[in-house]
Amino acid sequence: MFKIPSFKSFYSQSDVQAVLAVIDRSMFWADGPDIEEFEHNITAFTGVNHALAFNSGTSALLSGLLAIDVKDREVICPSFTFIASANAIELAGGTAVFADCEPDTYGLDVASVAAKITPRTKAVMTIDYGGCVSRDVLALRRLCDEHGLLLIEDAAQSFGARADGAHAGFHSDFAIFSFCQNKVITALGEGGALITNNAALHNKAKYLRSHGRVDEPGKKHFETSVDNEYLFPGYNFRMPSVNAAFASSQLRNIDEHLSRRRKVAERYQANLAGLPMLRLPVPPAGHSHCYQMYTVALPDNTLRDGLREHLLAAGVQVRCYFEPLHHKPYFRNKNPELRLPMAERLGGTVLTLPMFPALRMEEVDSVCQLIQQFFNNATQAV
């Protein structure tokens, strides 16, 4: 056990009551009205026309990629991301083509993407890293439009983030969110959603989510006694009702989640701003960060690993999000010669500090004192 963990889920008694109400109903623990309500809440919050709840961000991403059909096509994506982004492309029958990321928000770099477009490219997938909308999202939108490509936003980490007034995912053909346990809001441990303004894509992903089944109009499968029609092979990627009820309740309280995260970020910023060796996650002008993570970058790998060991030894759980995917066995074997300087640099120099709504200011201060102590020791050693 760590003295200060990297995350802790945050919940209120109303979240618990929402779950108990579903259990007390004794009906529709799956496929209940809570799913549509959660989807409605997501569309209202993000301003995007359609939302689908899934049992994970990964299944939302896979369903979206199957819906746009990337089979035998290339999808340009980051290497500096969580493995699910690229795995979903390969599972959908496509090829993940890695492009480099930009140094400001760590999303895909538009110039690197432009250089990777081929006649086989179907789509571009950027990431809204750690709770910040990707710097190049509008430039990527223009590039995709010029080349007839689809834009996907892996916004798993960025529910609640905005850029120039628009919610994360707003500019993409589809975007996904994760509601697993360390995200801004959680659907009781696991959950995800897909948002899109494209009604056809929404329909296709909805069928894929549930066996390709056509429900009777206005009725849920478990409300009827008829056998249904099945259009094409699909999965069971449905979110259970208790998870949706919990997530809707969390969403009603999202302002508190976000303001607590932002206060933690401000405290880190105030304490660490005097350390020029650390690059802090300051959002670009016009962006509002939701601080799902608080990731700092160090000048080199030796200092990063040294600080990591120093904090771990003191009981502070830190992580290195992310190691580049093109260094992992499956993708390394497919791309042995690939070099992505920025992704590799970030992979060797970033360190994600504890960040969660209930993190106390004294705890933030003690993490920062340990960081200060590490740099004092490092300076004395020179």
Ligand SMILES: Cc1ncc(COP(=O)(O)O)c(C=O)c1O
């Ligand atoms: C960038 C990114 N993409 C996709 C996912 C997958 O989401 P889930 O864990 O809900 O399947 C995650 C989860 O952490 C993520 O960070």
